[in-house]
Amino acid sequence: MTIADTAKSKATQEGQTRNEEIFQTAAELMVQRGYAGTSMGDLAKAVGMTKAGLYHHISSKQDMLLQILLHAMEELESTVIEPAKRIADPEERLREMIRLHVRGLFDHGLETALLFPERRHLEPAQQQVVGQRIQSYRGLIRETLRELADEGKLQDLDINITSSHILQTIAGIARWYRKDAGVTEAQLVEQTVNFNLFAILKVS
Amino acid sequence: MTIADTAKSKATQEGQTRNEEIFQTAAELMVQRGYAGTSMGDLAKAVGMTKAGLYHHISSKQDMLLQILLHAMEELESTVIEPAKRIADPEERLREMIRLHVRGLFDHGLETALLFPERRHLEPAQQQVVGQRIQSYRGLIRETLRELADEGKLQDLDINITSSHILQTIAGIARWYRKDAGVTEAQLVEQTVNFNLFAILKVS
Numbered sequence: 001m002t003i004a005d006t007a008k009s010k011a012t013q014e015g016q017t018r019n020e021e022i023f024q025t026a027a028e029l030m031v032q033r034g035y036a037g038t039s040m041g042d043l044a045k046a047v048g049m050t051k052a053g054l055y056h057h058i059s060s061k062q063d064m065l066l067q068i069l070l071h072a073m074e075e076l077e078s079t080v081i082e083p084a085k086r087i088a089d090p091e092e093r094l095r096e097m098i099r100l101h102v103r104g105l106f107d108h109g110l111e112t113a114l115l116f117p118e119r120r121h122l123e124p125a126q127q128q129v130v131g132q133r134i135q136s137y138r139g140l141i142r143e144t145l146r147e148l149a150d151e152g153k154l155q156d157l158d159i160n161i162t163s164s165h166i167l168q169t170i171a172g173i174a175r176w177y178r179k180d181a182g183v184t185e186a187q188l189v190e191q192t193v194n195f196n197l198f199a200i201l202k203v204s
Numbered sequence: 205m206t207i208a209d210t211a212k213s214k215a216t217q218e219g220q221t222r223n224e225e226i227f228q229t230a231a232e233l234m235v236q237r238g239y240a241g242t243s244m245g246d247l248a249k250a251v252g253m254t255k256a257g258l259y260h261h262i263s264s265k266q267d268m269l270l271q272i273l274l275h276a277m278e279e280l281e282s283t284v285i286e287p288a289k290r291i292a293d294p295e296e297r298l299r300e301m302i303r304l305h306v307r308g309l310f311d312h313g314l315e316t317a318l319l320f321p322e323r324r325h326l327e328p329a330q331q332q333v334v335g336q337r338i339q340s341y342r343g344l345i346r347e348t349l350r351e352l353a354d355e356g357k358l359q360d361l362d363i364n365i366t367s368s369h370i371l372q373t374i375a376g377i378a379r380w381y382r383k384d385a386g387v388t389e390a391q392l393v394e395q396t397v398n399f400n401l402f403a404i405l406k407v408s
Contacts, residue, residue: 034325037240114321117379121238155402161387161395164380165373172372175321183365191365198359199403 022047022057023068027111035065035118066126069119072112073133079104081140090147091201095193097141101170102189113174138163145200155202166196226251226261227272231315239269239322270330273323276316277337283308285344294351295405299397301345305374306393317378342367349404359406370400 025047030038040061044054058064080100087093105113119130141163148154169192177183229251234242244265248258262268284304291297309317323334345367352358373396381387 034238034240036238120236157399158391158395161392162399164376165396165399168372168376168379169369172368172376175372176368187362188365191362192369195361195366195369195403199399203407
């Protein structure tokens with residue numbers, strides 16, 4: 001790597017950190033006030049930029065929401081889906097997916113998870129882009145449940161409905177979790193894995 | 205019952221049906237546009253009233269949201285909590301609570317369930333009123349799990365986290381269910397009961 005490459009890489013990294021900060025602050029504000037209740041002016045103020053400066057990064061409020069959701073899906077893909085896909089055993093793969101997804105909620109902001117229902121405010125084509133990536137994650141969960149069924153390990157449960165129930169116990173954490181309620185992240189990870197595995201595994 | 209009583213009762217009933225219609229339409233609109241994105245004018249138009257006519261029923265948009273959520277909690281109390289409280293056996297009580305709650309989602313509108321996160325837009329005192337009634341329902345689930353633990357029937361699970369997971373599998377249905385996806389209400393009821401009971405019951 002040349003010095004120029006290193007400098008460029010550092011700038012890219014700083015740019016990414018800055019984008020991450022903007023997305024995080026914007027997500028918090030949109031969750032607080034609702035998508036419709038948040039203006040580009042509010043967003044600029046929250047991230048300490050002028051409106052013109054913010055428009056340099058994103059073209060509209062819709063674009064901001066789209067970028068936040070795509071960024072969240074990229075995080076999910078690199079920190080949950082890719083590592084999980086490398087695990088051959090379906091039971092261990094599912095445990096690891098739940099574990100990593102719950103941890104990711106804490107690492108990348110519970111607020112972003114709360115923002116996903118707001119994707120109804122996006123244009124149909126944008127909704128489709130986000131929707132496809134969510135469906136691809138659901139597909140991996142369904143595929144894992146199917147493998148467990150083939151191994152004779154799955155309870156008598158419908159694979160489609162069960163994959164939704166599992167996802168709701170994870171995403172739902174963003175809705176009920178309060179920092180001051182005395183539940184630790186480690187407990188949540190363990191309990192969410194156990195609850196779901198108890199639910200789906202046949203007792204031999 | 206006198207004729208006057210009957211007439212009054214009929215008028216009350218019609219008034220309630222009308223209120224129910226207003227709440228349902230308002231809930232759908234608020235879910236579609238977000239709370240902040242819905243005006244009293246939008247609401248009046250959607251329910252076929254003048255703004256003045258609508259103000260005769262409710263005093264503000266906040267009041268509308270509060271009335272919708274309180275009405276939903278009253279439905280939950282009369283159709284889920286009260287019947288469940290009459291069941292002595294904790295396992296059967298929990299089964300029946302999940303069954304009735306999932307059915308209630310379909311009977312009283314999936315949209316209303318989607319509106320609960322919007323209670324952050326209410327005044328603190330109003331949020332507390334809604335919050336207390338939700339807590340009372342969660343309390344009944346926790347109490348039921350505690351009874352199962354006392355009977356030695358509960359898996360090694362944390363009662364607080366587990367009660368939240370159960371509730372998220374139910375409320376979560378409003379977020380992922382689509383009428384055209386080939387899943388029937390009866391299947392959803394059965395699968396949601398089974399998923400949760402498989403999760404929490406120790407296998408003897």
